[in-house]
Amino acid sequence: MELPPNTAESEASAEAVEAGREDAEPGEQEAAEMPVEKVARLEKLTVQGERSIRDAAADLEAASAKLEVKTGEDDAPGLAADKAAVAGFERRLAEARAEADESARAERIAALKEHLTGYLELKSAEDAESLRFETADRLTGDYADQFRALNDPRLNDAMIVTVPDRLWVKGAQPSESAADKNLILVREGYLNDPGKEKQDEVAWMTHELGHLQRGKDVGDRYAAESEEKAFVDLEVGTYPNNKVEEHAFGRQFEYLKSKGVPRARVAEMLKDEYGPEDFKFLDRLLDKVYGK
Ligand SMILES: [Zn+2]
Numbered sequence: 001m002e003l004p005p006n007t008a009e010s011e012a013s014a015e016a017v018e019a020g021r022e023d024a025e026p027g028e029q030e031a032a033e034m035p036v037e038k039v040a041r042l043e044k045l046t047v048q049g050e051r052s053i054r055d056a057a058a059d060l061e062a063a064s065a066k067l068e069v070k071t072g073e074d075d076a077p078g079l080a081a082d083k084a085a086v087a088g089f090e091r092r093l094a095e096a097r098a099e100a101d102e103s104a105r106a107e108r109i110a111a112l113k114e115h116l117t118g119y120l121e122l123k124s125a126e127d128a129e130s131l132r133f134e135t136a137d138r139l140t141g142d143y144a145d146q147f148r149a150l151n152d153p154r155l156n157d158a159m160i161v162t163v164p165d166r167l168w169v170k171g172a173q174p175s176e177s178a179a180d181k182n183l184i185l186v187r188e189g190y191l192n193d194p195g196k197e198k199q200d201e202v203a204w205m206t207h208e209l210g211h212l213q214r215g216k217d218v219g220d221r222y223a224a225e226s227e228e229k230a231f232v233d234l235e236v237g238t239y240p241n242n243k244v245e246e247h248a249f250g251r252q253f254e255y256l257k258s259k260g261v262p263r264a265r266v267a268e269m270l271k272d273e274y275g276p277e278d279f280k281f282l283d284r285l286l287d288k289v290y291g292k
Contacts, residue, residue, distance in 0.1 A: 049103055053100055059092070116128065116185075120169055134162075135159060136209065137157070143199060146203055157182065164188050165187055165188055174187050175208050177248075180215065182212060184208045207248045209251070210250070225243035226243070231281065231284050240281050241280075246285060253290070263290040267279075
């Protein structure tokens, strides 16, 4: 995943995260696996929500058909009442859509809280309530700029979870993604660091959104891609030299380049977290984006 500290142990756990946490510690596994299906199901509208929308749409269609018959007859009996009925059903349909969206969102968040209670090993309901949930299309400031730069409507409903620093489990790494859950976690102190002039200067948000984008591009192949070398001639491991990191770092570097950030500055920012072996991959990718 992102910013793995330069130790063999954390590299292994970073790979576990990239592989959808299948190799996570035994205690985590059960908590991490069960809600995946559930979350995927709840990405969609609930059955009740879909039914309300369908009923409202049918009523509107019937009322519109009734009105249609009288079109062009200004003095037709009951015309005003029929028009009012159509307007009323239009309102009801809009309400049904809004309610269905809201209940799908509430269920999605509830399922994610359940998942994160296991993953973050939360000790209390208050801890789960302290997580903040917002979709990517609601990002603000420099983060919104990164989101817009990707120009991909499939990312609109990516869920960004802000995690209080005291509950953060990824050490120095400020963010991470779970493509299979359409989910990004960000440490609160990193997201809203008042001591920083620029938010997320190294554009980790673009990197994480890039992971989700790749997940949408390749679907079930994502986990396998995280084990496939991006540059086969490089004699390094598959982290970060793999297809999903190639995509995520690629989007990140393209964004930084578009903002006029010099290549040397990008490398400098990454050097705190990545060692010489990683740079065989990173330099190759920087060559691709910035040119040699
Ligand atoms: Zn990554």
